[in-house]
Amino acid sequence: MRPSARMLPLAALAVGLVLTAATPGRAEPARDAILADLAAQAKAADAGFAGFSAERGRALFATRHAGGKPKTPSCATCHTKDPRARGKTRVGKVIEPMAVSANPSRFTDARKVAKWFRRNCRSVLGRVCSAREKGDFITFMMSR
Amino acid sequence: MRSLSPLFLVFLVVLGVAGTRPPAASAAQPRILADPVANDECGACHMPYPPRFLPKSSWKRIMANLENHFGGDASLDPETRDHIAAFYARYGAERGDDVLRITETWWWRRAHRYEIPTSVWTRVGSPANCLACHRASGRGNDD
Numbered sequence: 098m099r100p101s102a103r104m105l106p107l108a109a110l111a112v113g114l115v116l117t118a119a120t121p122g123r124a125e126p127a128r129d130a131i132l133a134d135l136a137a138q139a140k141a142a143d144a145g146f147a148g149f150s151a152e153r154g155r156a157l158f159a160t161r162h163a164g165g166k167p168k169t170p171s172c173a174t175c176h177t178k179d180p181r182a183r184g185k186t187r188v189g190k191v192i193e194p195m196a197v198s199a200n201p202s203r204f205t206d207a208r209k210v211a212k213w214f215r216r217n218c219r220s221v222l223g224r225v226c227s228a229r230e231k232g233d234f235i236t237f238m239m240s241r
Numbered sequence: 242m243r244s245l246s247p248l249f250l251v252f253l254v255v256l257g258v259a260g261t262r263p264p265a266a267s268a269a270q271p272r273i274l275a276d277p278v279a280n281d282e283c284g285a286c287h288m289p290y291p292p293r294f295l296p297k298s299s300w301k302r303i304m305a306n307l308e309n310h311f312g313g314d315a316s317l318d319p320e321t322r323d324h325i326a327a328f329y330a331r332y333g334a335e336r337g338d339d340v341l342r343i344t345e346t347w348w349w350r351r352a353h354r355y356e357i358p359t360s361v362w363t364r365v366g367s368p369a370n371c372l373a374c375h376r377a378s379g380r381g382n383d384d
Contacts, residue, residue, distance in 0.1 A: 168312045187313070188287045189370035212317070219314040 127205040128197075132235060134207075138228035146229065154237025157230055164223035172221055180241045196241035204235050261352035263293050264334045276328040282321060286313075288371050292332035294343045300329035303341055311342070344368045 132149070139146045159178065161170045168187060169175065175192060176184035181199040184192035194200040204210055210231075218226040226234075275289065283289040292300065304326035307315045317325070338346050344353075353368070365373035 166312050166314075185366070186286045187367065189366035189373060190285075190287055208318075216314040216316055219308070219316075 125201070125205060127207075128203075128235070128239075131204055131207050131210055132232055135228045135232040135235070139232060142228060149229070149232035149236040151233070151237040151240040153230075154233035154235070154240075157234055158237060162222050165219070165221040166223070169217075169220045172217070174221075180238055195238050197239045198241060203238060210235075261348060263291070263346070263348050264337055276325070278321060279325045279328050282317060282325060286315065287369055290343060290371075292329045293334045294349075295333060295341075295346065296337035296339065297330055297333035297335065298339060299337070299341055300333045301326070304329060 136146075136149065139149075158172045158176075158180065163170075175186055176195050180196035181194050183194055186192060195203060197203050214226055214231050214234075218224065218230075280289045295303075303310070304322060307317060307322060316322075340346060343349050361374075362368060
């Protein structure tokens with residue numbers, strides 16, 4: 098059975114909405130500014146810096162690291178393996194999803210971003226994260 | 242065996258219930274007490290605990306070492322930290338056990354030592370998850 102011609106504009110609209118929702122990271126000036134700032138820092142630290150990588154961000158997120166606090170070996174310990182899912186703090190409080198598609202306000206407040214990278218990199222890695230690592234992480238979350 | 246008099250039973254019940262509440266607050270304090278900054282910052286990870294749950298001296302030590310906060314890094318910028326420290330310094334309990342964990346205070350241990358099966362603690366994840374059982378706690382009312 099063929100869809101009725103009258104339904105076609107509606108279907109096109111639906112497809113358009115889905116596509117828009119699938120690329121939420123692109124049209125957010127605050128997040129772009131945070132990424133641009135991190136890119137400048139990464140470039141200053143390494144002249145060979147050639148852009149952020151969602152794949153490196155994924156690895157950073159999923160890896161069980163050594164050197165951090167024993168109860169938080171990985172980002173996924175609290176955020177779960179799926180960035181689109183809700184996580185839980187060690188005492189049971191819900192953490193809203195990290196993936197931008199599931200939580201469009203992520204990575205739009207520079208102070209908040211700085212605070213949580215500082216805390217959580219120390220907790221999970223036992224050190225601060227580099228600008229490249231932060232940019233990779235955000236790029237990964239924008240791709241999910 | 243001699244049976245217990247009803248009066249003695251009432252006495253036992255009263256004895257059991259007494260001492261299961263946090264100490265009364267120090268400064269004149271509204272029944273529902275909350276600070277918006279503390280709610281946001283502390284509440285990002287756990288229930289924002291009412292100041293009277295611990296003595297002022299304990300809050301002071303906690304706020305001075307947020308980098309090592311019960312197994313995590315909870316550091317804040319100095320301005321925010323000072324604001325929250327002032328809130329707990331003002332409304333914290335005047336006296337109490339010199340402990341850092343609420344679960345180590347006498348009133349908490351007394352309130353939770355009976356009747357709570359191990360399976361409940363497993364389900365709620367941590368005794369710090371007050372809200373799993375005490376639904377009103379997050380609004381500053383710890384009943």
